[in-house]
Amino acid sequence: MPPNARHAPGHLGRSSIPGEFRYNARMASRSFTVTCPCCQAKLTLDAELGAVISHEEPPRKRETENLGDAFSKLGSRSAEREERFRRGMEAEAQKGRLLDRKFQEGLKKAKDSPDPPRRPYDYD
Numbered sequence: 001m002p003p004n005a006r007h008a009p010g011h012l013g014r015s016s017i018p019g020e021f022r023y024n025a026r027m028a029s030r031s032f033t034v035t036c037p038c039c040q041a042k043l044t045l046d047a048e049l050g051a052v053i054s055h056e057e058p059p060r061k062r063e064t065e066n067l068g069d070a071f072s073k074l075g076s077r078s079a080e081r082e083e084r085f086r087r088g089m090e091a092e093a094q095k096g097r098l099l100d101r102k103f104q105e106g107l108k109k110a111k112d113s114p115d116p117p118r119r120p121y122d123y124d
Contacts, residue, residue, distance in 0.1 A: 031046045031053055040058040045051070064070045110117065 031044055034043050034045060035041070036043060042056040042058075043052050044054040044056075046053045064073065
C-alpha cells in the first residue's frame with residue numbers, strides 16, 4: 001500500500017499499525033464481526049457506537065473422546081466427593097467429642113481451683 005493511500009477517501013479505516021483502526025464515514029453506518037484471538041469467540045461490533053453489540057461463545061471442546069470414558073470419570077468424581085463428605089462427617093463427630101472433653105477439663109480445673117474466676121472489671 002502506498003504511504004498516502006491510508007488517507008485516501010476510499011480507505012476502509014485500517015492503519016499501517018497492526019491492530020489499530022481509524023474511523024472514516026464508510027464505517028459509521030455498519031457493524032462488523034471480529035474473532036477474538038485468545039478464545040476464538042465472535043464479537044459483533046458497531047462502528048458508530050464503538051461498542052460490542054453481540055458476543056458468540058466459541059464451540060466447546062470435548063474433554064474426552066467417548067462417552068464411556070466420560071461416564072467413568074464422572075463416577076470417580078462421585079466417589080471422591082462421597083469420600084470427602086464421609087471424612088468431613090467423621091471430623092465433625094470428633095470435634096464434638098473434643099469440645100466436650102475440653103469443657104470437662106475446664107470445669108474440673110474450675111472446681112479444683114480455690115480462687116474464684118476473675119471478673120472482667122477486675123482487670124482494670
